[in-house]
Amino acid sequence: MKLAVARVLALGLWMxxxxxxxxxCEAQELDSRIQQASEAFDAGQYERSVGLFNEVxxxxxxxxxxxxxxxxxxxxxxxxxxxxxxxxxxALGHGTGEVxxxxxxxxxxxxxxLLEKHKSRIEKGVVSYETGHGPLYAIxxxxxxxxxxxxxxxxxxVAFFGLMGWTFLQRGGVRSLARSFFLAAVLPLVVSGVAFxxxxxxxxxxxxxxxxxxxxQLVESPTEGATGTALAEGLEVRLLDASDPSFVKIEVSRDxxxxxxxxxxxxxxxxxxxx
Amino acid sequence: MAIAAGRHNExxxxxxxxxxxxxxxxxxxxxCTSWSTSSGSASMGICLAGAIALALVLVGxxxxxxxxxxxxxQVEVEPQELTLDETASVKVVVQARHVHLRVPSSEDFExxxxxxxxxxxxxxxxxxxxxxxxxxxYTFQLTPLKEGTxxxxxxxxxxxxxxxxxxxxxxxxxxxxxxxxxxxxxPRQKKSVRQPRNQGRSRAMAPQRGQAExxxxxPSPDDSPLTMLEAEQLERFQKYDxxxxxxxxxxxxxxxxxxxxxxxxxxxxxxxxxxxxxLRLPELDGFRKEEVDVGRLTPQPVEIGExxxxxxxxxxxxxxxxxxxxxxxxxxxxxxxxxxxxFQQFGSGFSIQISGGTKPMSVFGPSLKVxxxxxxxxxxxxxxxxxxxxxxxxxxxxxxxxxxxxxxMLRFDIEGEGNLYSVTPPALPPxxxxxxxxxxxxxxxxKATASxxxxxxxxxxxxxxxxxxxxxxxxxALVYLDPETGGYVTAGMEPLVVEAGAGENGVAQSAGGPVGxxxxxxxxxxxxxxxxxxxxxxATGGLLGLLGVFLAALGVRSGWRAVSQLDPERRRCARxxxxxxxxxxxxxxxALNGDTKACFAALGRSIPLYLEGxxxxxxxSKTMDGLEEALVESGVSKExxxxxxxxxxxxxxxRFAPSAVQGEDCLRAVERTExxxxxxxxxxxxxxx
Numbered sequence: 028m029k030l031a032v033a034r035v036l037a038l039g040l041w042m043x044x045x046x047x048x049x050x051x052c053e054a055q056e057l058d059s060r061i062q063q064a065s066e067a068f069d070a071g072q073y074e075r076s077v078g079l080f081n082e083v084x085x086x087x088x089x090x091x092x093x094x095x096x097x098x099x100x101x102x103x104x105x106x107x108x109x110x111x112x113x114x115x116x117x118a119l120g121h122g123t124g125e126v127x128x129x130x131x132x133x134x135x136x137x138x139x140x141l142l143e144k145h146k147s148r149i150e151k152g153v154v155s156y157e158t159g160h161g162p163l164y165a166i167x168x169x170x171x172x173x174x175x176x177x178x179x180x181x182x183x184x185v186a187f188f189g190l191m192g193w194t195f196l197q198r199g200g201v202r203s204l205a206r207s208f209f210l211a212a213v214l215p216l217v218v219s220g221v222a223f224x225x226x227x228x229x230x231x232x233x234x235x236x237x238x239x240x241x242x243x244q245l246v247e248s249p250t251e252g253a254t255g256t257a258l259a260e261g262l263e264v265r266l267l268d269a270s271d272p273s274f275v276k277i278e279v280s281r282d283x284x285x286x287x288x289x290x291x292x293x294x295x296x297x298x299x300x301x302x
Numbered sequence: 303m304a305i306a307a308g309r310h311n312e313x314x315x316x317x318x319x320x321x322x323x324x325x326x327x328x329x330x331x332x333x334c335t336s337w338s339t340s341s342g343s344a345s346m347g348i349c350l351a352g353a354i355a356l357a358l359v360l361v362g363x364x365x366x367x368x369x370x371x372x373x374x375x376q377v378e379v380e381p382q383e384l385t386l387d388e389t390a391s392v393k394v395v396v397q398a399r400h401v402h403l404r405v406p407s408s409e410d411f412e413x414x415x416x417x418x419x420x421x422x423x424x425x426x427x428x429x430x431x432x433x434x435x436x437x438x439x440y441t442f443q444l445t446p447l448k449e450g451t452x453x454x455x456x457x458x459x460x461x462x463x464x465x466x467x468x469x470x471x472x473x474x475x476x477x478x479x480x481x482x483x484x485x486x487x488x489p490r491q492k493k494s495v496r497q498p499r500n501q502g503r504s505r506a507m508a509p510q511r512g513q514a515e516x517x518x519x520x521p522s523p524d525d526s527p528l529t530m531l532e533a534e535q536l537e538r539f540q541k542y543d544x545x546x547x548x549x550x551x552x553x554x555x556x557x558x559x560x561x562x563x564x565x566x567x568x569x570x571x572x573x574x575x576x577x578x579x580x581l582r583l584p585e586l587d588g589f590r591k592e593e594v595d596v597g598r599l600t601p602q603p604v605e606i607g608e609x610x611x612x613x614x615x616x617x618x619x620x621x622x623x624x625x626x627x628x629x630x631x632x633x634x635x636x637x638x639x640x641x642x643x644x645f646q647q648f649g650s651g652f653s654i655q656i657s658g659g660t661k662p663m664s665v666f667g668p669s670l671k672v673x674x675x676x677x678x679x680x681x682x683x684x685x686x687x688x689x690x691x692x693x694x695x696x697x698x699x700x701x702x703x704x705x706x707x708x709x710x711m712l713r714f715d716i717e718g719e720g721n722l723y724s725v726t727p728p729a730l731p732p733x734x735x736x737x738x739x740x741x742x743x744x745x746x747x748x749k750a751t752a753s754x755x756x757x758x759x760x761x762x763x764x765x766x767x768x769x770x771x772x773x774x775x776x777x778x779a780l781v782y783l784d785p786e787t788g789g790y791v792t793a794g795m796e797p798l799v800v801e802a803g804a805g806e807n808g809v810a811q812s813a814g815g816p817v818g819x820x821x822x823x824x825x826x827x828x829x830x831x832x833x834x835x836x837x838x839x840x841a842t843g844g845l846l847g848l849l850g851v852f853l854a855a856l857g858v859r860s861g862w863r864a865v866s867q868l869d870p871e872r873r874r875c876a877r878x879x880x881x882x883x884x885x886x887x888x889x890x891x892x893a894l895n896g897d898t899k900a901c902f903a904a905l906g907r908s909i910p911l912y913l914e915g916x917x918x919x920x921x922x923s924k925t926m927d928g929l930e931e932a933l934v935e936s937g938v939s940k941e942x943x944x945x946x947x948x949x950x951x952x953x954x955x956x957r958f959a960p961s962a963v964q965g966e967d968c969l970r971a972v973e974r975t976e977x978x979x980x981x982x983x984x985x986x987x988x989x990x991x
Contacts, residue, residue, distance in 0.1 A: 061825070062825070065823055065825045068823055089830050090830070091828065091830075092828045092829070092830060092831070093824060093826075093827065093828025094828075096824055096828070097823050097824065100820060100821075100822060100823055103820050120831070121830055121831055122828060122829075122830070122831060123829050123830075123831050124827060124829070125824055125827055126824055126827060126828050126829075127831075129821045129824060132820070132821055133820040133821055136819065136820045137820065172835060172836075173834045173835060173836070176834065176835070176836035176841060177834070179836075179841060179845075180836070180841075180844070183844065183845055183848060184848075187848040187851070187852065190852055191851075191852060191855065194852070194855070194856065195855060195859060220845075223836075223838075223841060224838065224841075227838040231838075
């Protein structure tokens, strides 16, 4: 009996150590690849650097902000400005500190470069960077989801305990205090609730993507060879239906929808390798 | 006016020899003879009378001159009797400084100025804008509109902005009456009047014969183009009375070399030109042109052959030929208003104006053929076709010390004279670890002047170095073509020394760097943002859970209350306590009504009811001592029990001796009882033995 228990314990210990060791080794391997990719970048071997950062990005369990940021830099160097927008946007969403600050700066620089790059097309009215996802998206995307959730939880707890005290305590100072807390928490509870659920609705309903191709076309039907209007490189669009592997239905603005080839638009919630 | 006309007549008549000859009349000899030889009173009287007459004449003349000299404004109208078909001449003489002349208007006649020469009154010694410095002579053409005796209102002078009498009238002329007779219906013409020579003109030469606008000789627009050398030979133009002529500042012109060209109009002294109405200069195709302001039109007397002209500078350009070869500058054209006044000259003394009016007339200049030369062959390396002139490189301020990897600005100027609009600044040569961007070239300080294009071109080159230290930046030489010598010249500048501080990997790190340069790779860090993301389901579940807890608690309380109502003893006790509260309220009401007996009676009922409901013993069946003992046994403190007993005894006393207490005493007893019952509520009852 004791031997059986010992075997079970040993097996469990072995599993835990193996899991921990695998995680550590995987992290070290990713760090090594990032180092190699940086050295390749310094040597001017951009293609090799891109490949290594792609490996880091695709093999990381979570979106790797460092790989996203550096791929953005490489995409900019390779004049893939649309892809650079995609990587910097994701790096900004997932990264912190220096990575987030650098991504934000580079995002603006890349946008300026795009405007300069397509200046003649913009002046001729061929492409436009004007997008609009509607007023609801604009309003609910203002408040960070974490902040709205925190406010909601806090105000809900205050309102709950205030209501309990107001209801169940006998007459006295504590009961009056509880009533005040409840009344004070009602309005924040409603506002934070609207902000939180609105942001949840926006996050679930608006799947965004970035046009990464220079010659992307917005066509009326998902058929090969169809011609349509040109889409601006680096433009952020709403993905309405991404189930088709060949074409994605997108919304550029509220009154402008159509289809675009799936390879021309990269969803911002999915990893994409720089080719 | 009459005196003046008489004096003129006398002078003119004398010049024409219509008076007695000098042999017949010699006052000097007559007087001398009389003084020396006369001995009779007749001779003496004649001599005295003559002397007096002469003195009177002299006094009159001097007085008239003095009177005329002192007047600021004189108006003369000639003639003062005319018909509706004729016009009269009005001469206004102004002798004043810093005044404006105001011309009267009337419905009886029209006054049109005929004295302007390119918009300027003649005879004015010093003209400012709208300011008369005097003396100035204006002439107007008066056209009567109706017959009868017409009155010309006074001309007035008002002070200008430079005087204290600003805007105020300082002088006015006398009204002048003219008589207008019915016309014959023929076309209107100016009344012929005698005028002194050169009236209204300051030219040296007087008209020698009648000269109407039809007789003015001007160049034909179809004349074949002249070369620049031929155009310089002004004698070929002396056959014309009026002509336009462009004149070039130089003859040998290279392509891209700025040169000046002036457009003049020449007007012979005897040409009756009233006003320049329009000017159309040629398009100057094949040239870049920059206009130079020439200011006011100022006459310059010139002699061409034996003829006198007045030359006016109409326009001035700095031209830059854009291509080599032969260029034709087409003829310029001007529209002039020509006086149709005709003068008749009598001998060399005076003339008579026999007709008047103005008419437009087109005047042309010759078209010119300009030969533009190519730049000489064998241009050295670095020469750009626009580098024509005389230039020098001037270093700008030393760039500030910046960390390596940060953008800095290198500045130098190209100064001199020449084609500064097209000069190509030298570029920095490729230097390892030095990166440059497109230079910004500022040519706003280049001005077109009378001597050509002058000024400076400021060149600013953004650069950055990828390592710290001292950098020596060699500025390449500027190669240009000197049009004066026809040779190529190289202008150099000392190398610029730039300091760069230590940077980080040669990559611009500051967010304030120029847009267009992204930040470089990041090699370490990159933590994933640990943002707490609350799923919507969890949030909804939590909120519903809290609501459920509250509702459950509410239900538990209600249930507990319902269950409690099932025990008969508990219900009885609750009823007793409720009756106690009712009695206490009754006691308070009676106290307020002043019925102390009823108040204490209700108070005496309230306390036992409460004690029975709260502690479940009958207070009415116990003595005060027994009641106090029972209370202590039920967990009430002795002090509180004693106070309660005291209140019960007070209630009994008040009920049986109501006259001994007042309503306020009962009210205070009620308040004390409420306080005691409140303290009893917080006592946890203890089961008695």
